[in-house]
Amino acid sequence: MKIAVLGTGVVGQTLAAKLADLGHTVVVGTRDPEAARSRTEPDRYGRPGLGAWLADHAEVTLATLTEAAVASDVIFNATSGDASVAAVTAAGVDNLADKVLVDVSNPLDMSHGFPPQLFVKDTDSLAEQLQRAAPRAKVVKTLNTMNASIMVDPGQVGAGDHTVFMSGDDADAKSIVAELLRSFGWLDILDLGDLSTARGPELYLGFWVRLLPVTGGHGAFNIKIVR
Amino acid sequence: MKIAVLGTGVVGQTLAAKLADLGHTVVVGTRDPEAARSRTEPDRYGRPGLGAWLADHAEVTLATLTEAAVASDVIFNATSGDASVAAVTAAGVDNLADKVLVDVSNPLDMSHGFPPQLFVKDTDSLAEQLQRAAPRAKVVKTLNTMNASIMVDPGQVGAGDHTVFMSGDDADAKSIVAELLRSFGWLDILDLGDLSTARGPELYLGFWVRLLPVTGGHGAFNIKIVR
Numbered sequence: 001m002k003i004a005v006l007g008t009g010v011v012g013q014t015l016a017a018k019l020a021d022l023g024h025t026v027v028v029g030t031r032d033p034e035a036a037r038s039r040t041e042p043d044r045y046g047r048p049g050l051g052a053w054l055a056d057h058a059e060v061t062l063a064t065l066t067e068a069a070v071a072s073d074v075i076f077n078a079t080s081g082d083a084s085v086a087a088v089t090a091a092g093v094d095n096l097a098d099k100v101l102v103d104v105s106n107p108l109d110m111s112h113g114f115p116p117q118l119f120v121k122d123t124d125s126l127a128e129q130l131q132r133a134a135p136r137a138k139v140v141k142t143l144n145t146m147n148a149s150i151m152v153d154p155g156q157v158g159a160g161d162h163t164v165f166m167s168g169d170d171a172d173a174k175s176i177v178a179e180l181l182r183s184f185g186w187l188d189i190l191d192l193g194d195l196s197t198a199r200g201p202e203l204y205l206g207f208w209v210r211l212l213p214v215t216g217g218h219g220a221f222n223i224k225i226v227r
Numbered sequence: 228m229k230i231a232v233l234g235t236g237v238v239g240q241t242l243a244a245k246l247a248d249l250g251h252t253v254v255v256g257t258r259d260p261e262a263a264r265s266r267t268e269p270d271r272y273g274r275p276g277l278g279a280w281l282a283d284h285a286e287v288t289l290a291t292l293t294e295a296a297v298a299s300d301v302i303f304n305a306t307s308g309d310a311s312v313a314a315v316t317a318a319g320v321d322n323l324a325d326k327v328l329v330d331v332s333n334p335l336d337m338s339h340g341f342p343p344q345l346f347v348k349d350t351d352s353l354a355e356q357l358q359r360a361a362p363r364a365k366v367v368k369t370l371n372t373m374n375a376s377i378m379v380d381p382g383q384v385g386a387g388d389h390t391v392f393m394s395g396d397d398a399d400a401k402s403i404v405a406e407l408l409r410s411f412g413w414l415d416i417l418d419l420g421d422l423s424t425a426r427g428p429e430l431y432l433g434f435w436v437r438l439l440p441v442t443g444g445h446g447a448f449n450i451k452i453v454r
Binding site for chain 1: 344345348349350384385388389417418419420424426427428430431433434435436437438440441442443447448449450451452453454
């Protein structure tokens with residue numbers, strides 16, 4: 001498939017690399033590609049700057065948000081939550097029409113320190129905000145409940161015996177996303193229902209940030225729905 | 228131990244019956260014992276009225292909130308979330324001093340229909356509200372993340388291989404609560420830290436109510452932290 005990944009952070013890089021490994025045509029979209037490409041120094045976590053990362057991932061293209069959306073049939077939103085509506089809007093609402101918009105972001109407000117608070121709570125969700133910003137996109141919320149590494153490699157904890165969630169209004173879009181999730185290695189994909197159910201896994205992030213310090217601090221955990 | 232259970236609903240009944248089965252001296256506290264005892268008709272879910280339930284559980288005493296607190300060393304708050312601060316206050320702040328107050332309630336606002344919203348979100352928690360109402364009590368939040376049946380019988384799903392959480396400021400109180408949880412059958416008891424961490428499992432209820440319809444509708448599920 002032709003897949004765009006909006007966002008150049010660790011989530012965007014991880015998703016883009018995995019999707020390219022799986023044989024998809026992957027373009028990463030960012031506001032200013034040349035500025036992003038010029039970042040070659042490691043970041044504060046020691047991860048390579050995007051320029052260095054791109055040099056190691058020659059199969060991934062870098063483009064503007066608009067170019068990435070135009071080129072692709074499935075678009076992942078992997079921007080930070082507080083920039084997501086702006087990023088999707090910049091990609092071009094018409095460029096997202098009838099396409100699958102996979103939202104993996106979280107409405108985290110880091111301005112109060114750790115743990116972050118949520119800037120959208122149970123009366124709305126970031127996924128629904130994106131749907132309102134791009135009404136003709138087929139928004140599917142998924143993968144926002146674990147760190148980037150586990151998103152694309154669930155087998156690294158508990159032999160993959162844990163759960164990923166999916167919310168969205170379009171059944172065909174959810175089928176496409178479920179197929180991608182299976183290709184990542186996900187075994188237990190739980191369809192929560194329409195897009196408003198994304199409020200559940202987004203609220204859960206307020207729990208995830210408190211589980212983080214008591215599970216080793218590196219996010220190497222996920223939840224399994226035992227039923 | 229001498230244990231009070233504040234609240235006569237299904238959570239209170241279930242906890243009281245289990246604690247009595249385990250050999251504890253159990254008193255159920257309610258605002259108006261005589262009115263509660265007079266309810267012998269089944270409720271809208273077909274569960275016996277409290278009077279009928281008490282006739283079947285002769286080992287459990289019914290008393291006022293104050294009497295229950297005075298008589299006990301460990302007090303469970305199993306009242307509905309919106310009545311919890313009032314119930315704990317009615318039990319008498321001095322009667323709770325230096326005692327373990329186990330809060331299993333949730334800040335559910337049912338006034339908007341299903342799914343309920345939360346009336347306290349990630350800037351506070353109901354557990355912290357109770358601690359402020361009863362500053363000398365040793366509040367421990369636990370058991371608010373599953374239905375009453377699983378609280379006291381975790382083995383009924385996944386052979387008990389799932390997780391219960393605990394938050395509180397007093398290490399000795401948490402040891403007492405952990406021992407009670409083990410006696411219920413809990414194998415994986417995760418201490419989240421101080422009482423403010425209760426914001427996490429309370430927020431999770433906004434996810435739980437959306438998991439409920441896609442897991443059979445009866446609450447026969449729980450989460451396991453896979454790490």
